[in-house]
Amino acid sequence: MKISGRTFIISGGASGLGRACVQDICTAGGNAAILDMNADLGSALVKEIGPSSSSAKFFACDVVDTANIASAVAEVAAWIKHTGKPLGGIIPAAGVGRPGLILDRNLNPVSIEAIDFVLGINLRGTLDLVRQALPHLAASPPDGPDGERGVVVMVASSAAFEGQMGQVAYAASKGAVASMTLPMARDLSRFGIRVVTIAPSMFDSAMTAVMSDKVKKGLEKAMEFPIRAGKPEEFSSLVKQIIENVMLNGVVIRLDGATRMPSKL
Numbered sequence: 001m002k003i004s005g006r007t008f009i010i011s012g013g014a015s016g017l018g019r020a021c022v023q024d025i026c027t028a029g030g031n032a033a034i035l036d037m038n039a040d041l042g043s044a045l046v047k048e049i050g051p052s053s054s055s056a057k058f059f060a061c062d063v064v065d066t067a068n069i070a071s072a073v074a075e076v077a078a079w080i081k082h083t084g085k086p087l088g089g090i091i092p093a094a095g096v097g098r099p100g101l102i103l104d105r106n107l108n109p110v111s112i113e114a115i116d117f118v119l120g121i122n123l124r125g126t127l128d129l130v131r132q133a134l135p136h137l138a139a140s141p142p143d144g145p146d147g148e149r150g151v152v153v154m155v156a157s158s159a160a161f162e163g164q165m166g167q168v169a170y171a172a173s174k175g176a177v178a179s180m181t182l183p184m185a186r187d188l189s190r191f192g193i194r195v196v197t198i199a200p201s202m203f204d205s206a207m208t209a210v211m212s213d214k215v216k217k218g219l220e221k222a223m224e225f226p227i228r229a230g231k232p233e234e235f236s237s238l239v240k241q242i243i244e245n246v247m248l249n250g251v252v253i254r255l256d257g258a259t260r261m262p263s264k265l
């Protein structure tokens with residue numbers, strides 16, 4: 001799938017890993033539809049990319065709200081009609097973490113609100129956006145000798161495999177995203193749509209900026225090489241390869257420098 005001449009929907013595109021995807025897709029000649037709750041960051045990014053042959057546009061969207069997704073997707077469809085650049089991919093990168101032990105030392109179980117918050121954005125929000133954008137992707141003209149229509153690139157985490165203490169809800173959401181990859185690829189193969197999930201370890205972003213130096217240093221002990229957090233551009237470079245390489249399908253790719261999270265830091 002060529003990036004140039006196509007439009008890509010990126011939720012969470014205003015910050016961090018999603019933001020890097022927006023930048024790379026626009027540099028490669030694609031259009032980027034940024035779906036995010038953060039209008040300030042989203043609009044600033046659109047301004048930064050500026051007017052060019054490829055461009056970015058911000059669409060306010062809360063991925064826990066089905067009607068909200070529906071109107072954002074309809075607005076993206078109208079934009080596509082205007083630009084003539086058909087949908088080429090969906091990258092649901094909006095995500096949150098809210099640590100909480102399943103049972104704390106005072107015997108309080110984690111609140112159901114905390115569980116709903118994390119599952120609602122990371123799992124339900126991912127599925128709902130993909131679900132609602134797919135009819136548009138399946139309506140895109142087939143491209144190249146394989147008749148490819150597009151690709152879904154989901155975002156899991158190392159926590160899908162080695163969740164740490166306090167990550168039960170986050171691990172549940174990311175493990176589910178990883179598990180959805182193959183059945184989704186199977187469902188969509190008839191349309192020429194691929195599905196790939198990336199499972200990053202610790203990457204520099206607003207999500208990890210709030211971690212204390214002690215936690216960051218502790219995580220470094222679990223790293224093999226390189227001993228540092230990943231950079232958003234290393235994530236988006238893999239997204240670009242996934243979009244462009246038609247043989248990548250139905251797989252969860254760990255992007256972690258061989259890091260395996262330990263039980264305790």
Ligand SMILES: NC(=O)c1ccc[n+]([C@@H]2O[C@H](COP(=O)([O-])OP(=O)(O)OC[C@H]3O[C@@H](n4cnc5c(N)ncnc54)[C@H](O)[C@@H]3O)[C@@H](O)[C@H]2O)c1
Nearest residue numbers: 012015016017036037062063094095157202203205206207
């Ligand atoms: N940074 C890491 O170390 C890391 C590691 C593994 C997985 N991930 C995953 O990568 C994805 C991107 O995270 P990031 O590190 O770039 O974080 P980030 O906080 O920099 O960006 C997340 C973006 O999602 C948006 N968002 C949050 N809730 C939303 C909602 N309800 N509707 C719409 N947008 C919403 C935020 O406004 C923000 O722009 C997440 O799914 C995260 O779980 C991150």
